[in-house]
Amino acid sequence: KAGVTQTPRYLIKTRGQQVTLSCSPISGHRSVSWYQQTPGQGLQFLFEYFSETQRNKGNFPGRFSGRQFSNSRSEMNVSTLELGDSALYLCASSLRGQGSGEQYFGPGTRLTVT
């Protein structure tokens, strides 16, 4: 069974631009969560989706948004990029919307904002 895939793996953008990142969960998994990893703040929760509905959102500005499609694939969007948005963005896939136990992460998208 294929693991969690994230595209693109690397991205370089300029301040003020917007970016869209994609995550495909493990086949049959219906929940996708997103995290931002930076050296200064560590791993921080962005949002969680289950059955196309956002169930939980972390403490990030409205420039960060996401969605989930009917095939469980998820995208996150960051508008008006800032230098501080440079980070590794990770998504996690799990079977159910709660109490899932196993949560598997993708390889991440490395975003660099210049």
Next chain:
Amino acid sequence: GEDVEQSLFLSVREGDSSVINCTYTDSSSTYLYWYKQEPGAGLQLLTYIFSNMDMKQDQRLTVLLNKKDKHLSLRIADTQTGDSAIYFCAESPYGGATNKLIFGTGTLLAVQP
């Protein structure tokens, strides 16, 4: 508040046992996790333990959970140079009502040959 704490660094010799410790905050956390991250990579799920268990063993890995003290540990037996990585513990708070994970700061494990 939400705060998972880990020591920053651990150095061991190849063949020794490693013990990485973690304290978490939410007594209603249903699952507690250990992830491994190698340079430039994502997070690899090593193991997880349900909150009603005290111990879980999986080959070279042993997880101990002390719910009273909200303390979690990961023991790696016969540590190898390939085990060098950052290890994160994470809790699943709010009684499992969400899949949100709260991560610790990570422990860098350095294995000396």
